[in-house]
Amino acid sequence: MLIGVTRVQVLFLFLSVSEALVSKLYTASSENDNKASLHTPSNTLPAASLSICACLCGDSCKCFSFNSETKMCRLHSSCATQNMTVSDTGWRSYTIRPKDCKDLYKSGKVDSGVYTIYPWERSDPNYRPVQTYCDMETEGGGWTAIQRRVDGEENFNRSWTEYKLGFGNPQRDYWIGNDVIHQLTKGRNSSLYVSITSTNKTISHTVYGQFSVSSEEQNYALHIADYKNGSLVDAMLSAYYNGHAGMNFSAFDMDNDGAFYTNCASDNSGGWWFSECYQAYLNGPWFSDYMYHPWSSQYWSMREVYGTLMSIKSN
16 A cells, blocks of 8 residues: 555556556657548547557557547558548547568558667567668568678677677668567568678579577577578578578577587677578678688678678568
């Protein structure tokens, strides 16, 4: 019992805390104020407050509008500004913070670049923003880059904790973080897009139709399957070195590989889902004389690689 605090004060405190927590879930979208769409479905229903309206915006809802005078809430399945063509005064527009680049693409963001996403569930205490590169042009757009290397300036020989949290600059070279990859793929059917740019600027790519990464308690184990034909051959699933599917993640200070005779991460200067040790490995030393087979049997040396990209998207 709180001494000297009335029930009304307790209720006010609870509502204030609730408002503060809910307000983390959305941001103002003034370009869609006083507008509605004829092209995408929406649902209008009563809501006593802006926060209640935000809570009504579920998984299929990408943005919402609230009319503070009428206490009405309008839920939208798409927030593309070009579709918001109907004038309707008194409505303020808000966007649910995006979980990934696919959410951003659905909200009308169609230019590739660095954006802020919120991979954790809204109720998770770890809920926080993450900056990432979004590819809005390839294969229908909405791809979240989990790994990107464009100039080799970033050192990928990092510790377990650094790979867990992520490192680098999304504008250039970076690893988004194993915790983030897990959050983006858990309980979802996701695809992995991989592309390698050669030193002669030729781009090879492929898609794996199933991709997810387990939690840290399960050593960020890799689940990958369903190789699609592409200009980049399959180097993740083939039997040579037992493939990478099902392998735990390793860093130089956390040896979880399938090799009994060596520490693959330490010997190869980078973190990865090593087997014995690898047939695909995109986190090795950049443009190195001794870095062989970054993607067997197509790229035999890191000297041939000018850039790499690994992106994911829910199906």
